[in-house]
Amino acid sequence: xxxxxxxxxSKNNSVEKASFTWQxxxxxxxxxxxxxxxxxxxxxxxxxxxxxxxxxITTIDFEKKETSEKVDFDLFFExxxxxxxKPKIAEFFTRIQEYCPYIFDYKMTINSENxxxxxxxxxxxASGLSAIAMCLMSLESALNPDLxxxxxxxxxxxxxxxxxxxxxxxxxGPMVVWGKHPEIEGSSDLFGVKFPYKVHSIFENYQxxxxxxxxxxxxxxxxxxxxxxxxxxxxxxxxAQANDNLSKISEILQNGDIKAFIGLVESEALTLHAMMxxxxxxxxxxxxxxxxxxxxxWEYRNENDSNxxxxxxxxxxxxxxxxxxxxxxxxxxxEKELSKYCQKNQYIYDSVGFGASKK
Ligand code: DP6
Numbered sequence: 247x248x249x250x251x252x253x254x255x256s257k258n259n260s261v262e263k264a265s266f267t268w269q270x271x272x273x274x275x276x277x278x279x280x281x282x283x284x285x286x287x288x289x290x291x292x293x294x295x296x297x298x299x300x301x302x303i304t305t306i307d308f309e310k311k312e313t314s315e316k317v318d319f320d321l322f323f324e325x326x327x328x329x330x331x332k333p334k335i336a337e338f339f340t341r342i343q344e345y346c347p348y349i350f351d352y353k354m355t356i357n358s359e360n361x362x363x364x365x366x367x368x369x370x371x372a373s374g375l376s377a378i379a380m381c382l383m384s385l386e387s388a389l390n391p392d393l394x395x396x397x398x399x400x401x402x403x404x405x406x407x408x409x410x411x412x413x414x415x416x417x418x419g420p421m422v423v424w425g426k427h428p429e430i431e432g433s434s435d436l437f438g439v440k441f442p443y444k445v446h447s448i449f450e451n452y453q454x455x456x457x458x459x460x461x462x463x464x465x466x467x468x469x470x471x472x473x474x475x476x477x478x479x480x481x482x483x484x485x486a487q488a489n490d491n492l493s494k495i496s497e498i499l500q501n502g503d504i505k506a507f508i509g510l511v512e513s514e515a516l517t518l519h520a521m522m523x524x525x526x527x528x529x530x531x532x533x534x535x536x537x538x539x540x541x542x543x544w545e546y547r548n549e550n551d552s553n554x555x556x557x558x559x560x561x562x563x564x565x566x567x568x569x570x571x572x573x574x575x576x577x578x579x580x581e582k583e584l585s586k587y588c589q590k591n592q593y594i595y596d597s598v599g600f601g602a603s604k605k
Contacts, residue, residue: 249436252345252404256389259351265307266384267605270376272300272368273415274454274557274565276511277491278518279424280483281475285341286407287435289475290488291427293495294412295452295567298599300362302370304377305605308352310387317343319354336377338409346382348389356381357547362594368456369559370466374397374404375409376402380602383507394418402602403437414438418601420452421445422498429493446502451570451597455580460533460562460594466529467520471560475527484521488514497512508547508555511567515558522560533562536589542583552576570597 260477273294281289282494287446311318317339321328335356339349340472356378364369379402386401388391399417399461407414407424414437421441427433431442466474473482522529538557543556543566554576568576577595585591 247515249345252401252436253387254346254348254390256348256386257351258433259389261385262310263307263308263389264385264388264563265305267303267305268380268384268602269301269605270373270380270416270602271297271419272302272362272370272373273297273422274559274567275412275415276514276557278486278514279411280488280518280521280560281478281481282472286411288411289481290414290424290485291423291425291430291433291487292415292490292563293423293441294415294453294493295419295421295598296416296499296601297454297596299596300368300373300456300594302358302362302373302377303605304356304358304374304381304412306357306378306385307355309355309360310428311353314350316586317349317354319356319448322355322357325357335373335378336411338378340553341406343380343506345388345401348385352576363461363592364460364508367456368388368563368594369412369468370413371410372406372416376602378409379403379406379413380417380604384502384604385534399602400437401486408438411472416601420450421546423492425492427489427492427494427593436523436561441496441499443496443500445499446557448502448504448569449507449598453570453571453576454568454596454598455566455568456585456596457539457564457566457580457588458594459539459564459588461589461592465531465583466560468560471522474527475521475558478521478525482519484517487517490554504553510554511557515556518560519558531561532558535563536564538587539584543586544584546579550575554579598603 275294279292280494424438
């Protein structure tokens, strides 16, 4: 695989001090990434909606240091030093050092905050790692002003992927495909690409209400989760199914067949959880209220001829997806009928967004 193209060819070395701030979003997968090989190569292609309101804002201050022997950084989360997050970021720097050798030259101070409540069960790795990747790319383009915007985004996604696979889908929007797929032009296992075809208007400004069913720590970390797909009895058929679903959803997004969209997206969510329930060791990540919500969504959809549907991450929270033309009615339904299943009645209204923005 052509990874040499991502090795920095910085030209000037005269940047003594710099500071960059980026806001990058979370994303929600429609066809799920679950299973990978080294180094962060997905077993199947995935596609997600980029979100708008759930985001991370990160500033990195870079200051040239005397020696370049090791990577040196401090990490602050919401204003407080956060050593607990350091190992994941340190590992990220190790994985990217051959592509960004300039990280050895600077002392880095990382300041990060999320728009969504801390430990809300919303995965912050996608927004968190993509924000760091964008800050690094800002430094890289200061060192090499010839870099085009396209190259910057591509390499940022490449770097973000090495931190967390789903982070590769958080640089651009409104829909991003990650993983090589014969029917998606330009797709790659190394970085995410914007869904390259014209999307039907029904999917414009699609809504995602995130119902916070269980705000606790993740029961299964993504590393453990992905590893469960090694030697999983259904792994090969799952990977084939996901790639097949990506072909189908590509058609659906273009032709606007929203009923087919609902069927595919809900099946993907339940399949992800079925993979966890049938692995060794096995897990049930849904909570009773997850099922209450799913049943209420199905009932509402039947009774109101609605196009509401759900998807799930590797946890108990429910993402409620619906077209913009149902926003008023569905929001009322959420407030009246679904919020009671959320921890402390908490939910977040979000919608599809356009990716990273410089602050
Ligand atoms: C269930 O991207 O968190 O959300 O690459 O180990 O960091 P790592 O995994 P991560 O996995 C996300 C899995 C998922 C599905 C998806 O977003 O596609």
